Amino acid sequence: MDLTALARANPDHWSKATAIRALTLDAVAAANSGHSGMPMGMADVATVLFEKHLKFDAANPLWPDRDRFILSAGHGSMLIYSLLHLTGYEQFPIEELKNFRQMGARTAGHPENFLADAIETTTGPLGQGIANSVGFAMAEEMLRAQYGAKVVDHHTYVIAGDGCLMEGVSQEAITLAGRHKLSKLIVMWDNNNITIDGPVTLSDNTDQVARFKAAQWHVIEIDGHNPDEIDAALTEAKATDLPTMIACKTHIALGHAAQDTSKGHGALTDADQMAEAKKAYGWTTGPFEVPADVKSAWEEIGKRGADTRRDWEERFDKMPRAKRETFNRALALDAPKKMSATVKAFKKQITESAPKMATRAASEKALEVLNPILPETVGGSADLTGSNNTKTSDLGVFDVDNRGGRYVYWGIREHGMAAAMNGMALHGGIRPYGGTFMCFTDYARPSMRLAALMQIPTAFVMTHDSIGLGEDGPTHQPVEHLAISRATPNTYVFRPADAVETAEAWEIAFTSKTTPSVLSLTRQGLPTVRLEHKNNNLTEKGAYVLADAEGKRQVILIATGSEVHVALAARDLLQAEGIGTRVVSMPCMELFAAQDEAYRKRVLPGGAVRVGVEAGMRQGWDQWLFGERGKYGKADFVGMDRFGASAPAEELFERFGFTAENVAQKAKALL
Amino acid sequence: MDLTALARANPDHWSKATAIRALTLDAVAAANSGHSGMPMGMADVATVLFEKHLKFDAANPLWPDRDRFILSAGHGSMLIYSLLHLTGYEQFPIEELKNFRQMGARTAGHPENFLADAIETTTGPLGQGIANSVGFAMAEEMLRAQYGAKVVDHHTYVIAGDGCLMEGVSQEAITLAGRHKLSKLIVMWDNNNITIDGPVTLSDNTDQVARFKAAQWHVIEIDGHNPDEIDAALTEAKATDLPTMIACKTHIALGHAAQDTSKGHGALTDADQMAEAKKAYGWTTGPFEVPADVKSAWEEIGKRGADTRRDWEERFDKMPRAKRETFNRALALDAPKKMSATVKAFKKQITESAPKMATRAASEKALEVLNPILPETVGGSADLTGSNNTKTSDLGVFDVDNRGGRYVYWGIREHGMAAAMNGMALHGGIRPYGGTFMCFTDYARPSMRLAALMQIPTAFVMTHDSIGLGEDGPTHQPVEHLAISRATPNTYVFRPADAVETAEAWEIAFTSKTTPSVLSLTRQGLPTVRLEHKNNNLTEKGAYVLADAEGKRQVILIATGSEVHVALAARDLLQAEGIGTRVVSMPCMELFAAQDEAYRKRVLPGGAVRVGVEAGMRQGWDQWLFGERGKYGKADFVGMDRFGASAPAEELFERFGFTAENVAQKAKALL
Known part of the structure; x- marks a missing residue:
């Protein structure tokens, strides 16, 4: 590239873009790690976007009607950190850039939404940002329909790299966006033909332009270093009624010795090469120094949206x-004021009628009363609406001609659904929930983990939660998935035993602010086990005494979900033999672990043998079976230690020992 | 559809295809569950494929040079069960069809490879079959290059539905196939415009033809009920030098009242409607009865390949x-005879030189000596070759002009890589291994689970296995992923402590026949801890005494991987205070659990406090900390209970307590 010509053609632009490149080189060198090439390659695109198109006000990073900027290629984090510093975001003084990738800095290796207001989403795992962006854009459409274009009217801009586009989730994302004509979604593809292993062509020869067109996108191809072309493309993108992909032909690590090579993807820390690159840029200030005129030009950009924001506030x-x-x-x-009373009334009605009902059906009933008082909920399913019971009568279906619809037919896209739900939650103003079979936690995992890391309350409705789904067999029968979600930090995993616990789980999920929820729900009918009405949300305690021992307490049975009624039946057998047996229902291990020791000991006192019962792997159970550190009793577990099988559910429960007789027998063997 | 016209136009074809439809209806009705519509819609395509194109011999289901038939839309399992019964496979007498979805039957709800020889792969989780098929086709190319076209020369045929194509993994699969011009891969898309929630257009309006063309496929569009068009398309597909997608326009549940509706996707069990459909087909025999002439025509098809197979055997x-x-x-x-000696020599050399080395680097060194003696290994990485250390000097790169290459640049496609590796293993003749960052276990999960369920020895190389990766931060730092893989049945999870254990892990992974392996490897350097050479593979025991207590044994420290040397240092501190301390290295919990009780007790005897040390979540550890059922001691665990952070690795280990001082302190607190 002839940098001199570039600089001469657009000197003001050039100096601004160069500031990004120089700060990137400096921060990566200081950290001695990071990714230099992408910010250097996309600096021109980002500069034009921020200077001329992005609606934002650096002084008010959380202004609700701001445009959203999503760096899907999160490894290029110095691009966003540079932009936030240059435009004057208070949380990004130059010290933050000097502490790039250091303990406690906001400038983490990859952008983390929970560290800074202006970081819309956490990226790095490739494809997540572009898939989040679909949720951002849907949320904007939904809120615009709900509140009007005077208060909700913004774009979602995404920078995505080849890595993002190679990940399968990007296909789920772009086909969703195309189907729903999310015209305010604009993706800028950093088309630099480089991945870590070498040129893109080493592993891929997809015609991305044709691919996006096949997904019903508008596509524009430009030189990603030409500010006029960038500007014109963004203008055109905003004018179309389709989502737009702008293919920006760029040079990774522009101007550096590593330009256009996979070496350029990583940390460019060689002092001589850095000096040469800066010289080629015409950049003469020291490390982390931005010439005053350039900084001030950037700060003007940071203030550009202030009036627009004030006007918005008036509106x-x-x-x-x-x-x-x-x-x-x-x-x-x-939560709305009515929430608590609504849940209580629902619980009371269930306790009184004591239906036999699958918890997935109970979930639908709970949602039927909750959705009307929560206009912020958006439901959906990955093509299992009738099985996941996620659609309630008042939601309406989100579509091109019904933006106020609150139900999304996500199609067979578990991963895309989870990522887009995260995007909705991150956008704000929406509480998303969506369903699939619990076994397909596997497909949604990358985004479920990120919900936990990002501290957002996305709700994952996982039905058909055990061998109890029966004939579909082991490909569809979760056995390790409770353990998987429980192993993930900051995640509530609910396995309610009946309709009362299901409603309680929803109350917690819909009041949570920083923790995602997994609702593990049965396909098969379950009896109501909460036969005494309690105003309190007992699920909030994580575990509680459902039926206490009569006589001397010798056995404690701890069970979750569909095994709670089995434990109750086992208790009947044991009590009939004069063995005092307590049954503890444990719908949420995480919440129980969060209770104080006194409560935990009240529920699980010493002096009795314990048997855990759950149609899943034992992993995670031993802490409850063997008590707190240093105080242990005899215990056993009735669970799964292998994959399931294809057969009717009743036969499978019998075959794998989930019967009152077997549970009672296990308990007696410990006495 | 005018069924009479269809029947009249091709009466022989019609009766054969109708046999599939009728058996499907009968089996689903008998099971009172299952999916009728897809086999009924694709019966014509499958009939022409089996009658005129598929190279197979029903009497020899495992004939190595057979064409592979993959039912990616696995819910339509009655299609394959019908075909296997009709063509005379011994494992599929009519009784199996009558027992569809019942306990112990081969005819599970979804096709399971481990239940029958002729089922090439386990499908049901959508997109898996089409992604497996890329590995099947690559394996064929590789083996053809290795052994010649006289003994390896077959096609891979896939039936995929809209669900398969909507899943993101299908994009990873088809772009891989396009990039590598896998011309012997032929996908028949069941283009019926129906998903469970309704018409496909409810959630998707992708132009699939354009999409496949964008991925460099040859595409043919046909009427999926016209046998001549089907035949011509298959002939054309075999003649091109690109992978081919045949878009087959079909009617789901053809001829049934539920035809062309989402109801048709599921179990069509209404007796009257079944009778009407059969009448419309002109099918007059009773349930599970196939007219003798039709059955005999099908059996002839089943024998069609016998001569070809005999010729192949001669060649x-x-x-x-x-x-x-x-x-x-x-x-x-x-395993080759040389395997054991090679591993021993490698271990001896390591023990003598005692390098400080990351286990990912150790893995590369082990592969450098193993790959040359194992011509069946195929390595690869999802665009992290230099980081995963998966490429050794002798492999060569698999490409269009180098089919003998044994290294695959998978691109940024963790899921596609895992699924394709499974396909290679299922094809036979190949031992695949492939790498990504351990955190991206999440992306590969659906296929990692299936490797375990399918009982195939795919090896997953998961480097950067903890906070020890440092500055990339929590998006890239696994904390729950050891627990996730350990929670999965039939999976070896190796976390080797040094180069010796790494080589031992590879020896086990490369001799495993029915269990996949996860190798969890460090980014950071580790000292050699196995300083005494042992010919035996100690990792095979799962855990062993690495350093025993001097004096009275008061403490047992149990550690894995990068925390083993921390435990050894903690032992030094404790022994210096006169506290007898044993260090147990536990590179594979699953193998330790499989040892007899006597060995487990020898390694973890009672009478001492125990501290587990691992830079991951505690889940799964309590069984080792608290001993076998009924015998418990005092114990503690030094691990992670939250997501990590972005900072240099040494600071993170210090911050989260992975220091000799902290471990010693925890042990002393228990005494």
């Missing part, structure tokens, strides 16, 4: 008070 | 004996 204040309150409440993730 | 027998032996050994997954 917002003119909205009817009730609407404003709902808007703010949803944004703050506060 | 095979003419191959040089050494080649034949290698071919058969690889197919049988037997």
Whole structure:
């Protein structure tokens, strides 16, 4: 590349873009790790975007109607950190850039939404950002339909690399966006033909332009170093009624000795080569120094949106008070006042009628009463609507001609659904929940983990939660998936025993602000086990005494979900033999672990043998079976230690020992 | 559809295809569950494929040079069961069809490779079959290059539905196939425009033809009920030098009242509607009865390949004996004779030189000596070759013009890589291994689970296995992933402590026949801890005494991988205070659990406090900390209970307590 010509053609642009490149080189060198090439390659695109198109106000990073900027190629984090510093975000003084990738810095190796207001989502695992962006853009459409274009009217801009586009989830994302004509979604593809292993062509020869067109996108191809072309493309993108992909032909590590090579992808820390690159840029200041005029030009850009924001605030204040309150409440993730009473009434009605019902059906019933009082909920399913019981009567279906619809037919895209739900939650104003079979936790895992890491309350409705699904067989029968979700930090895993616990789980999921929920629900019918009405949400305690021992307590049976009624039946057998038996229902291990020691000991006191019962792997159970550190009793576990099988559910439960007789027998063997 | 016209146009074809439809209806009705519509819709395509194109011999389901038939839309399992019964496979008498979805039957809800010889892969989780098929086709190319077209020359045929094509993994699969011009891969898309939630257009409007063309496929569009068009398309597909997608326009549940509806996707069990459908087909026999002439026509098809197979055997027998032996050994997954000596020599050399080395680097060194003696290994990485250390000097790179290459640049496609590796293993003759960062276990999970369920020895090389990867931060730092893989039945999870254990892990992985392996390897350097050479493979025991207590044994430290040397240092501190301390290295919990009780007790005797040390979640550890059922001691665990952070690795280990001082302190607190 002839850098001199580039600089001469657009000197103001060039100096601004160069500031990004220089800061990137400096920060990566200081950290002695990181990824230099991508920010250097995409600096021109990002500069034009921030200077001329992105609606933002650096002084108000959380302004609700800002455009969203998503760096899907998260390894290029110095691009966003540079931009946030240069435009004057308070959370990004130059010290943050000097501490790139150091303990406690906001400038983590990959952008982390929970470290800074202006970072919309956590990226790095490739494809996540572009898949999140679909949820961002859907949320914008939904909220615009709900509150009007005067208060909700913004774009979602994404920078994605070849890695993002090679990941399968990108296909799920772009086909969703194309299907729903998410015209305010604009993806800028960093088309640099380089991956870590070498040129893209080493592993891929996809015609990306044709691929996006096949997914019903508008596509524009430009030189990613030509500011006029970038500007024109962004203008055109905003004018179309389709989502737009701008293929930006760029040079990774522009101007560096490693330009256009896979070496350029990584940390470019060689001092001489850095000096040469800066010289070629015409950049003469020291490390982390930005010439005052360049910094001030960038800061002007950071203030560019201030008036627009003020105008927005005026318009917002003119909205009817009730609407404003709902808007703010949803944004703050506060529960509506009616929530508690609604759940209590629902529970009371269940306790009184004591239906036999699958917890997936109970979940639908709970959602039927909750969705009407929570206009921020958005439901959906990955093509299992009738099986996941996620659609309630009042939601309406989100579509091109019905943006106010609150139900999404996600198609057979578990991963894309999970990532887009995360995007909705991150956008704000929406509480997403979506369903698939629990076994397909596997497909959604990358985004489920990120929900936990990002501290957002996405709710994953995982039905058909054990061998109890029967004939579909081991490909569809989760056995390790409770353990998988429980092993993940900051995740509530609910396995409710009946409709009462299911409603309690939903109450927690829909009041959670920083923790995602997994609702593990049965296909098969279960009896109601909570036959005494309690106003309190007992699931909130994680575990509680469902039926206490009569006489001397010799056995404690601990069970979850569909095995709770088995434990109750086992208790009947044991009590009939004069063996005092307590049954503890444990719908959420994480919440039980969070209780104080006194409560935990009250529920699980010493002096009795313990048997855990759950149609899943034992992993994670031993802490409850063997008590707190240093105080142990005799214990056993009735669970799965292998994959299931294809057969009717009742036969499988019998075959794998989930019977009252077997549980009672295991308990007696310990006495 | 005018069924009479269809029947009249091709009466012989019609009766054969109708046999599939009728058996499907009968089996689903008998099971009262299953999926009728897909086999009924694709019966014509499958009939023409089996009658005129598929190279197979029903009497020899495992004939190595057979064409592979993969039912990616696995819910339509009655299609393959019908075909296997009709063509006379011994394992599929009519009784199996009558027992569809019942306990112990081969006719599980979804096709399971481990239940019957002729089922090439386990499908049901959508997209897996089409992604496996890329590995099947690559394996064929590789083996053809290795053994010649006289003994390896077959096609891979796939039936995929809309669900398969909507799943992201299908994009990874088809772009791989396009990049590598896998011309012997032929995908028949069941284009019926129906998913469970409704018409495909409810959730998707992708132009699949354009999409496949963008991925460099040859595409043919046909009427999926016209046998002539089907035949011509298959002929054309075999003649191109690109992978081919045949878009077969079909009617789901053809001829049934539920035709062309999402109801048709499921179990069609209404007796009257079944009778009407059969009447419309002109099918007059009772349930599970196939007219003798139709059955005999199908059986002729089943024998069609017998001569071809005999000719192949003659050609095979003419191959040089050494080649034949290698071919058969690889197919049988037997280890070469040199394996044991090679590993021993490697271990001896390591013990003597005692290098400080990351286990990912140790893995490369082990592979450098193993790959040359195992011509069946195929390595690869999802665009992290230099980081995963998976490429050794002698492999060569698999490419269009180098089919003998044994290294695959998989691109940024963790899921596609895992699924294709499974396909290679299922094809036979290949031992695949492939790498990514351990955190991206999440992306590969659906296929890693299936490797375990399918009982195939795929090896997953998961480097950067903890916070020890440092600055890339929590998006890239696994904390729950050891627990995730350990929770999965039939999976070896190796976390070797040094180069000796790494080589031992590879020896086990490369001799395993029915269990996949996960090798969890460090980014950072580790000291050699096995300083005394042992010919025996100690990792095979799962855990062993690495350093015993001097004096009275008061403490047992149990550690894995990068924490073993920390435990040894903690032992030094404790012994210096006169506290007798044993260190147990536990590179594979699953193998330790499989030892007899006497050995487990020898390694982990009572009478001492125990501290586990591993930079991961505690889940799965309590069984070792608290001993066998009924015998418990005091114990503690030094691990992670949250996500990591972005900072240099040494600081993170210090911050999270992985220091000799902290471990010694925890042990002392228990005394």
